[in-house]
Amino acid sequence: DAKTTQPTSMDCAEGRAANLPCNHSTISGNEYVYWYRQIHSQGPQYIIHGLKNNETNEMASLIITEDRKSSTLILPHATLRDTAVYYCIVRPYGSSNTGKLIFGQGTTLQVKP
């Protein structure tokens, strides 16, 4: 079973920031938070991951709460091409890492003009 909880769907206006929340209250100390997205009829695309510090890359920012029980993915200026299903996944690192990703239902983000 997935260890994360996400809202089923969200809307965002084009050009505005999209903030996608994720709850992972049972996360272990050796688990990262990963975000992927899946545009319709394509394979998932890696976005970003983090352990406990906030992270930023060219696609998005990841804000992880201090207790690590939740996080927020931020797309700073959403475009219509960002319409997709966004998956938040926890995954162990180090020797416990099997590479498996267990997908939950994700959040369907609809960016509207």
Add this chain to the structure above:
Amino acid sequence: GAVVSQHPSWVICKSGTSVKIECRSLDFQATTMFWYRQFPKQSLMLMATSNEGSKATYEQGVEKDKFLINHASLTLSTLTVTSAHPEDSSFYICSAIQGNTEAFFGQGTRLTVV
């Protein structure tokens, strides 16, 4: 990011025939590859984990004799759906990792069994 390529992108086959799907890591050597299946409006379901040179590890409920996985090299894994039936119609997706890196996914293969 790294590139993972699947072939074919889509395939239609007759019921009772077998279909092979290839997954290649184009610019890195994949220590492990994974196969997922996705039905319409559902999430990805992990089917099996494949390590180069060893037998695949199947998730509970996945028939290993029906879904044959071969990982002959560090850049190629194949999934063969044997004696396909209409209920096997689905979107099959592979992913690959190298060590502790993030997983990179193929573009998926749409299988339709008629």
